[in-house]
Amino acid sequence: MANVSFGPATYVARCAGIVSPADHDALVALLKGMCSRRNVYDENEYGMSAPLQSGTKRSSFKMIKQVPTTGPPVPLGPTPPIIWRLVHESLPLKGKQYNDLPAAVLEVAESSLTGIYSVQFMHALGCQVDYRVARRSQVFVINHEDSEVQVTLFSVSSRTTGKPLFEGHAVEARLPAAPEQQVEAARKLGGFCQQLLPMVLLKKV
Numbered sequence: 001m002a003n004v005s006f007g008p009a010t011y012v013a014r015c016a017g018i019v020s021p022a023d024h025d026a027l028v029a030l031l032k033g034m035c036s037r038r039n040v041y042d043e044n045e046y047g048m049s050a051p052l053q054s055g056t057k058r059s060s061f062k063m064i065k066q067v068p069t070t071g072p073p074v075p076l077g078p079t080p081p082i083i084w085r086l087v088h089e090s091l092p093l094k095g096k097q098y099n100d101l102p103a104a105v106l107e108v109a110e111s112s113l114t115g116i117y118s119v120q121f122m123h124a125l126g127c128q129v130d131y132r133v134a135r136r137s138q139v140f141v142i143n144h145e146d147s148e149v150q151v152t153l154f155s156v157s158s159r160t161t162g163k164p165l166f167e168g169h170a171v172e173a174r175l176p177a178a179p180e181q182q183v184e185a186a187r188k189l190g191g192f193c194q195q196l197l198p199m200v201l202l203k204k205v
Contacts, residue, residue, distance in 0.1 A: 007111055011177040013103040013186040014092075015193050015202035019153070020168050023199040027171070028138070030199070031151055035140040042067045044159065047131040048122060060130070061088040063113070063122065084118045086111045092204065097183055102190025103175075104204040105182045132159035144192045147185070150174045171200050 019027050032038065046063040064085045092104035115121070119129070137154040152172045156165045173193055177185035186204075193202040
């Protein structure tokens with residue numbers, strides 16, 4: 001039976017949407033002009049599920065391995081370790097204080113796993129792979145009302161066929177939130193997303 005241990009949960013406000021190929025370049029130009037820093041990288045993402053201790057239900061999480069695509073290669077020196085991030089995200093929180101917010105609020109817990117046999121190790125613990133995808137991402141960090149909003153523009157393709165899973169690019173905006181500032185963070189993020197109209201409409205999901 002799997003016993004996956006995650007760190008303490010944090011909160012994040014989130015909105016997401018799809019940008020059409022026609023609006024992609026204009027959105028990238030806008031985000032470049034707004035951001036304080038930017039990164040481009042590839043990711044391999046595995047959707048995993050693990051049995052709970054009761055044995056009657058399964059918990060879902062993601063295994064993500066990031067591969068930087070910028071910078072010169074390093075010919076000498078030790079090979080860097082392969083590090084997978086284990087990410088568990090709750091469904092959007094429900095309740096009176098969340099229903100009318102412009103962004104969803106989620107609980108997020110993360111851990112990490114190092115080694116070339118990490119996926120096999122998770123299999124041995126009883127986890128199963130539900131999907132495998134490759135992501136090419138651009139991440140923009142933007143200062144907004146004394147907070148840092150992270151906007152990720154990414155494409156997703158099948159690890160099996162290499163074909164895109166949908167036309168265009170997905171866009172996700174996130175803002176970390178302290179437990180007592182979830183509502184404020186969601187409202188801040190909703191205000192930020194208005195600046196991306198009409199190129200992309202980001203909704204609470």
